[in-house]
Amino acid sequence: MSAAGAPANGGDRVAAVLQAHSVNTLFTLCGGHISPILVAAKARGIQVVDTRHEATAVFAADASARLTGVPGVAAVTAGPGLTNTVTALKNAQLAQSPLVLLGGAAPTALQGRGALQDIDQRPLVAPHVKGIWRVRRVMDLAPVLVEAFAVAREGVPGPVFVECPVDLLYDEKSIRQWYADASGKGTSIPDRLLRWYLNRHADRMFAGSSVAAAGDPRRVDEPSASDSSLQRATEALAHAERPLIIIGSQALARAGNAAGLATAVAQLGVPTYLSGMARGLLGTASPLQMRHARREALRAADCVLLAGVPCDFRLDYGRHIRRTATLIAANRSAKDARLNRRPAIALIGDAGEAIVRLAQTLGDRARRAEWIAQLQTRDAAREAEIDAGAARAGGHVNPMAFFRTLDRAAGANAVFVADGGDFVATASYILRPRGPLAWLDPGAFGTLGVGAGFALGVARARPGDEIWLIWGDGASGYGLAEFDTFVRHGIPVIAIVGNDAGWTQIARDQVKTLHDDVGTVLARTAYHEVARGFGAEGIEVKKDSEIAPALQRARELAAAGRPVLVNVWLDKTDFREGSLSM
Numbered sequence: 001m002s003a004a005g006a007p008a009n010g011g012d013r014v015a016a017v018l019q020a021h022s023v024n025t026l027f028t029l030c031g032g033h034i035s036p037i038l039v040a041a042k043a044r045g046i047q048v049v050d051t052r053h054e055a056t057a058v059f060a061a062d063a064s065a066r067l068t069g070v071p072g073v074a075a076v077t078a079g080p081g082l083t084n085t086v087t088a089l090k091n092a093q094l095a096q097s098p099l100v101l102l103g104g105a106a107p108t109a110l111q112g113r114g115a116l117q118d119i120d121q122r123p124l125v126a127p128h129v130k131g132i133w134r135v136r137r138v139m140d141l142a143p144v145l146v147e148a149f150a151v152a153r154e155g156v157p158g159p160v161f162v163e164c165p166v167d168l169l170y171d172e173k174s175i176r177q178w179y180a181d182a183s184g185k186g187t188s189i190p191d192r193l194l195r196w197y198l199n200r201h202a203d204r205m206f207a208g209s210s211v212a213a214a215g216d217p218r219r220v221d222e223p224s225a226s227d228s229s230l231q232r233a234t235e236a237l238a239h240a241e242r243p244l245i246i247i248g249s250q251a252l253a254r255a256g257n258a259a260g261l262a263t264a265v266a267q268l269g270v271p272t273y274l275s276g277m278a279r280g281l282l283g284t285a286s287p288l289q290m291r292h293a294r295r296e297a298l299r300a301a302d303c304v305l306l307a308g309v310p311c312d313f314r315l316d317y318g319r320h321i322r323r324t325a326t327l328i329a330a331n332r333s334a335k336d337a338r339l340n341r342r343p344a345i346a347l348i349g350d351a352g353e354a355i356v357r358l359a360q361t362l363g364d365r366a367r368r369a370e371w372i373a374q375l376q377t378r379d380a381a382r383e384a385e386i387d388a389g390a391a392r393a394g395g396h397v398n399p400m401a402f403f404r405t406l407d408r409a410a411g412a413n414a415v416f417v418a419d420g421g422d423f424v425a426t427a428s429y430i431l432r433p434r435g436p437l438a439w440l441d442p443g444a445f446g447t448l449g450v451g452a453g454f455a456l457g458v459a460r461a462r463p464g465d466e467i468w469l470i471w472g473d474g475a476s477g478y479g480l481a482e483f484d485t486f487v488r489h490g491i492p493v494i495a496i497v498g499n500d501a502g503w504t505q506i507a508r509d510q511v512k513t514l515h516d517d518v519g520t521v522l523a524r525t526a527y528h529e530v531a532r533g534f535g536a537e538g539i540e541v542k543k544d545s546e547i548a549p550a551l552q553r554a555r556e557l558a559a560a561g562r563p564v565l566v567n568v569w570l571d572k573t574d575f576r577e578g579s580l581s582m
């Protein structure tokens with residue numbers, strides 16, 4: 001702190017705002033442009049978690065935001081540091097996850113003059129964020145960041161980007177000295193002009209910076225559906241014979257309200273499918289939760305409430321909802337509420353809050369015992385099919401048997417992170433997330449490579465929870481190097497690699513339709529040895545009989561603080577035959 005109480009430098013101004021927003025972790029990969037932010041964050045007690053790829057840092061910030069509702073924060077260096085984040089930023093945007101990305105930039109006086117890593121960052125980032133700010137004065141750092149945090153959270157949440165040029169982050173004396181050295185001691189008129197120019201430039205940059213800047217969060221109003229639309233939804237549901245609710249990630253935008261939402265669904269007594277971050281909302285054994293044959297249920301339903309779920313590819317573009325059914329769409333985004341199907345009733349606002357209010361106005365007037373029983377019977381039949389599939393023995397491990405065993409083995413505080421193709425799709429049918437916000441998948445962008453970063457974010461948001469990273473062998477390649485990060489930071493992730501020696505989800509259709517597996521074949525790589533190389537534990541599982549002991553051992557190691565990779569040799573199965581995502 002300076003005499004006037006202002007932060008020592010711009011880096012500390014940034015760190016002070018993070019602290020005021022209850023950010024406990026800064027995910028990063030270092031670079032000279034952002035050093036003052038990292039050092040100041042550490043000095044203020046914020047844990048700096050340094051990763052091996054900038055995408056990991058942003059995926060981690062995304063996961064942390066999803067679990068806490070507080071925007072996650074990542075800091076990356078200028079140029080290549082930023083370009084490396086684009087996939088993760090886009091993923092967060094489509095998943096409507098609020099995060100703040102801090103990027104370095106070349107010194108303000110040198111931008112556009114061939115400085116190291118000096119590129120125009122705006123056009124790279126702008127299409128993927130809700131807001132972008134390029135700070136030009138030290139005194140603006142804090143207010144801009146406060147605004148960035150609020151924009152990330154309000155309305156439809158999403159990522160934002162704040163560019164902080166390096167010369168705003170160091171203290172005034174050093175920067176003036178640096179500019180003085182750069183402009184030399186020459187006495188010619190151009191030399192003197194340059195010194196005058198740089199001096200004036202520094203005056204502008206540091207104007208007003210002797211005063212401390214407030215970093216307190218700005219209030220964010222939560223959007224709320226109108227009373228009249230809610231009344232109409234209440235009536236529609238009360239008169240329905242076969243009502244159905246589908247709850248998606250956006251309904252959990254306010255992470256802290258999950259328990260209230262679960263209670264409301266139980267009060268309504270309407271059969272419910274859960275997707276994305278809503279999986280696990282009703283625990284593992286709710287009689288209202290249906291897990292299978294969603295398409296058939298949608299075809300039969302006469303009133304469908306989509307809560308935070310757009311009619312995109314994941315819902316077959318709304319094709320399976322009857323034309324005669326009353327469609328109710330609760331969504332923070334008016335556009336998403338109308339995507340591909342115009343709802344009869346649009347509840348524009350927080351979808352979770354809408355369900356809570358519906359439970360108050362409707363009570364259990366939409367509970368239909370016979371309809372619930374009908375869906376339960378179909379669900380049970382599918383579970384029996386899975387049991388039969390899981391009982392088939394092959395040369396190596398049966399993925400269905402594997403996930404049935406994992407479902408029994410995982411602890412009550414398990415969080416599942418899903419990153420891959422067929423292997424994780426099988427997991428999503430069989431694993432039962434223990435509670436709300438205990439299942440993470442990429443979301444609508446469907447990118448591979450989220451796993452290691454998500455696991456890292458979960459570890460920081462839910463210290464002490466048991467983290468299972470369900471990885472396809474293909475997908476694991478994007479993040480294996482983060483085992484180094486897990487080891488250095490003592491983060492006991494349990495990674496399960498479904499080793500089918502291939503990019504199977506793609507191979508399945510490519511071979512069938514084009515009769516060639518080119519580009520889809522991998523080796524039975526010893527991924528557990530790779531983890532050992534990074535200093536973690538590695539376990540290999542080649543037969544069904546080895547599954548349970550391996551999982552128990554992995555849990556023990558994780559409980560003792562050790563990251564583990566379990567490399568599981570899979571059999572080919574036809575479980576996912578016929579499913580094609582486009």
Ligand SMILES: Cc1ncc(C[n+]2csc(CCOP(=O)(O)OP(=O)(O)O)c2C)c(N)n1
Binds near residue numbers: 476
């Ligand atoms: C970044 C990215 N690249 C490529 C794809 C296309 N893709 C979807 S599923 C898949 C195969 C995944 O293979 P693996 O992780 O081994 O899982 P498996 O299907 O074999 O169980 C691929 C390549 C993608 N979704 N994201």
Ligand SMILES: [Mg+2]
Binds near residue numbers: 498503
């Ligand atoms: Mg594979």
